[in-house]
Amino acid sequence: MKLFDVYPVNDINIVKAKGSYVWDEKGVEYLDMYGGHAVISIGHTHPHWVQKIEEQLEQIAFYSNSIKISIQQRLADKLGEVSGRNNYQLFLCNSGAEANENALKLASFFNGRKKIISFSKAFHGRTSLAVAVTDNPSIVAPVNETENAIFLPFNDEDALRNYFEKEGEKVSAVIIEGIQGVGGINVATDSFLQLIRKLCDEYGSVFIADSVQCGYGRTGKFYSHDFAGVDADIYTMAKGMGNGFPVAGVSIAPHIQPKHFMLGTTFGGNHLACAAALAVLEVIEKENLMNNAEKIGDYLFSEIKKIPELKNLRGKGLMIGFDVPPELKDLKKNLLMKRHIFTGEAKPNVIRLLPSLALTKNNADKFLLALREEVSILSKKYLEAGVS
């Protein structure tokens, strides 16, 4: 049987990982500035995480949501504490798309409305409603198309105000990433997020903060929307939540009340996923990883800013992006194949850094040295080619 070929892959077979490093089958070491797409939050194969999963595995890995699963409540308590949202309610599921799908359904159950406002370059996942509010027609199947998804320009306060003035009574939810990831590291302004809060309050719409990529402490705050000093009605989270173990969550404000069977999932909240997620939060707290993300993120940011060839540096904490000019188009490839450093990308020309929140200054320096050298080599090559 062949694999269904939907991923363009690098010809590298990673077989081992530790902290911010991974190794291929030949023993070649790679620095991971990509975190397997922002998933590795506390570092690969963190010993506490391994131990907690192993211990849980010896006890019980799975039973359905038809019984009490006490580790779910322990996870909810810890998440409430670390996220500063003790009064919210947690629904557990398995992926970012599923978290957003449930959040959007919940908003519609709550206010009985259908229209969802999303923004240019947004990415919210690939299930039916999540992909309908994702700004990429090439991944929206005809069956997913809906007039209920409204796209407005990102950070455009007038456009948002005007839409609400005309159609506000029909708006079920506004969904927004605090920092767009797949869209290329675009930071929502504080005043834009504050306006969303105000308009949602005024019109009875639900504010959904997609924190699947920008959340879980990556920016130095638990949710990147926290920089604006606003509370969303619903937060969705996934990637960093399990440090690679598939687990996702929807954190729901107290005024949105549950009803039996309103939402559900077979695997969501299983014992093993909860053990992994709880271990992640314990490590984030114990090792002060949100502070580390802020500190090392600021350092990386200020050092990359000194490289004039790299344009439009943006982001917060350990979620950083910059534009790569056409003459340096081989930069990402060279970092990987020559320097053995994984970075992320966003089409057409953005390099994204999404490393573990435990990235050290030494790791950062290793990356910066390689980055400076490759930029300089590629710039020189380009100039020489222009002269000859």
Ligand SMILES: Cc1ncc(COP(=O)(O)O)c(C=O)c1O
């Ligand atoms: C902001 C955001 N939301 C949702 C998703 C979908 O998550 P998943 O791939 O786990 O379904 C992603 C994935 O990249 C994302 O970046």
